[in-house]
Amino acid sequence: MIELRNVSKTFTLHNQGSAVINVLAHVDLDVRPGECVALTGSSGAGKSTLMRMIYGNYMARSGVIRVGGVDLVQAEPREIIRIRRETLGYVSQFLRVVPRVPTLQVVAEPLRAIGAPPDRAEAQARDLLTRLNIPRRLWSLSPTTFSGGEQQRVNIARGFVHPYPALLLDEPTASLDPENRDIVLGLIETAKQRGAAIVGIFHDTDARNRVCDREIDVGRFTPEQAA
């Protein structure tokens, strides 16, 4: 489902003396349906960079990143948007929303984007918000003023409302209390059972051990630095 071949990533900082930072090289990765792979490695090893490349948010310098059969390195913007709408979900650490849009609409939006009728999209959004213990009185408010843990759960609800065949999870349990953490891990297990291919970053070792089938140490893709 997710397939990376010989992917590399370089940042060139044109306005800082054209410094070139080689972050990743020769990345090969395969994630099959129903499998959850954890990206590990020290801070700065490139875990988030790799995840952002798989989402098409960062540009790979070379290689192939295939999700659902489309190479995101070469794809036109509209193809990447289609893959994100239909195939590839992403739960980031930060919630980015239009001010003023109520939480229920924020969560229902991924379903509306694939053409689901409003009542069905909202019913599923309500179901997820209930499971994630977001109080009903908050549903009509914009999540911009919510606490960190609430925003994260809104983000998770958004990422799980549509059954994406591929999912990227960037520290989905980071700011959650034990009860909500358990609910989120349950959602991940359910997604695996229905066949989702998942790549995740989990600093929480117990969470990682519970849902992940294997670990990839991103440090092994760190290129040799010319001295």
Next chain:
Amino acid sequence: MTPLLSVQGMTRSYGNHLGCSDVSFDLYPGEVMGIVGESGSGKSTLLNCLAGHLTPDAGSVIYDTRGHGPRDTVTMSEPERRMLGRTDWAFVHQRASDGLRMGVSAGGNVGERLMAIGNRHYGDIRGHAIDWLDRVEIDAGRIDDRPVTFSGGMQQRLQIARNLVTGPRLVFMDEPTGGLDVSVQARLLDLLRGLVRDMGLSAIIVTHDLAVVRLLADRLMVMKSGRVVEHGLTDRVLDDPQHAYTQLLVSSVLQV
């Protein structure tokens, strides 16, 4: 899929001064493209050439018309181009007063475009106008008031209603949120986003506000000195800019 708009080699200069040079891109149905760049980068010149307000020195703008398929709007006759501008295209100006008739009532402003395409039934036109005022969140009780009595945000929303009432497929926007309070901007952006999704609009938005393109645009074109220096998926261009100028632009935004 046929592009809705296919632009090739768009070039326009003002004497020795370069407006825009050799700009090419395809816009597909339902796509929203942002154009960013500093003042004088040529983005407004480009937009005005695309919309037929300026005649380019070179290049073509092929539009997939409803009736006759792909046509070059640069070489079509002036009446044909004007008809396109009144029906299938819309243009939202930065200053609402450039896009509205300030001495005519709000309802008249919305109804005028309907009359221009042949609507004659007063009750129907007024009904459409009331419907559109509601969609842009203007109280129907203000239908007989002139836009001079409206706030800046309301004027901008009225301009959008006037433009969209004929069900256009392509909307050009020149700094649609420029000059508005931040709180009013958010409301307008939310409204535009909803309209773009629900009507399946294609749009080209010129702005210098990166937050606006992040929320509205699927893809982004960065211009400097009349040329396109970078082009791609909006969040990719903003989060991983490749060109020196884009890096400068993105890193110059103050964090709130």
